Amino acid sequence: MDVFILIIASYPVAVFTSLLLVVVIYWLIAILGLIDIDTLDLPEIDADAELDSLEGLTGVAGFLIKLGFQGIPVMVILSLLTLVAWWTSYFCVWLLPFALNGIWKLVLGTAILITSFIFALLITRFLVIPLKPLFRKNTARSKRSFLGQAVVIRSSRVDEHFGQAEFNDAGAGLILNIRAKTPNQLKKNDRVILLEYLEKDHVYLVIPERDFY
Structure with a gap:
């Protein structure tokens, strides 16, 4: 040693x-x-x-x-x-x-x-x-229309500059980068809805699931 x-x-x-x-x-x-x-x-x-x-x-x-x-x-x-x-x-x-x-x-x-x-x-x-x-397959998959799907926040916060969520695809799960308008009350383990995909930044805009329905 x-x-x-x-x-x-x-x-x-x-x-x-x-x-x-x-x-x-x-x-x-x-x-x-x-x-x-x-x-x-x-x-x-x-x-x-x-x-x-x-x-x-x-x-x-x-x-x-x-x-x-x-x-x-x-x-x-x-x-x-x-x-x-x-x-x-x-x-x-x-x-x-x-x-x-x-x-x-x-x-x-x-x-x-x-x-x-x-x-x-x-x-x-x-x-x-x-x-x-x-890697190309995973990237292409993340860019396909997941809009309207619910995901679970895995980061400590979500704002205009930072945020991650996990999409349960019946497999190992897919990690997506997400963003949300502030101020908000979003926190880890909250469920949010994917509203829009920003191609330039490779992120999804989200809102709380309770505000979607």
């Missing part, structure tokens, strides 16, 4: 350990319904769009889209990427038959850091790209 703690807390594994903690915290908060799951989702890009149309995208979103990750939830990508990179860097350090100090430790650690990230990126792409049709 001492060796394990020492490795995950040392460079370069500590970099991915920190990122992994952030990912775990994010999913815990998402499970509690305190943030929208797709808050960080990539912008939708037409499958037939030319590469030139992506030149204006910068940062992480542009990088992921150019690698073909559009249509896949960002946190799914980042979670898998971080986990694979963490394991790769951990075992690289653990399997090294020698120990280095000073500048050489920094050089070797940086090499492991970069190699682990590239390897994780390739593995992540290999694993999630074949699943893209499944």
Whole structure:
């Protein structure tokens, strides 16, 4: 156990350990319904769009889209990427038959850091790209007319900027992003009706079920 703690807390594994903690915290908060799951989702890009149309995208979103990750939830990508990179860097350090100090430790650690990230990126792409049709199917389904259906609020509040609800589809359930006018008395576990779908923001406008009938 001492060796394990020492490795995950040392460079370069500590970099991915920190990122992994952030990912775990994010999913815990998402499970509690305190943030929208797709808050960080990539912008939708037409499958037939030319590469030139992506030149204006910068940062992480542009990088992921150019690698073909559009249509896949960002946190799914980042979670898998971080986990694979963490394991790769951990075992690289653990399997090294020698120990280095000073500048050489920094050089070797940086090499492991970069190699682990590239390897994780390739593995992540290999694993999630074949699943893209499944994510497209779920997205298309959420955009179909659920209007008039009742859903149950799963977030702590619902206002013009935040809100989540669960639609019981006789399966695992579908999580929808919802919005409502304020002030209101909506709270977790209340039932609301889906009134309108806002394509641009990918959210549903809702009203209390008692006000619908």
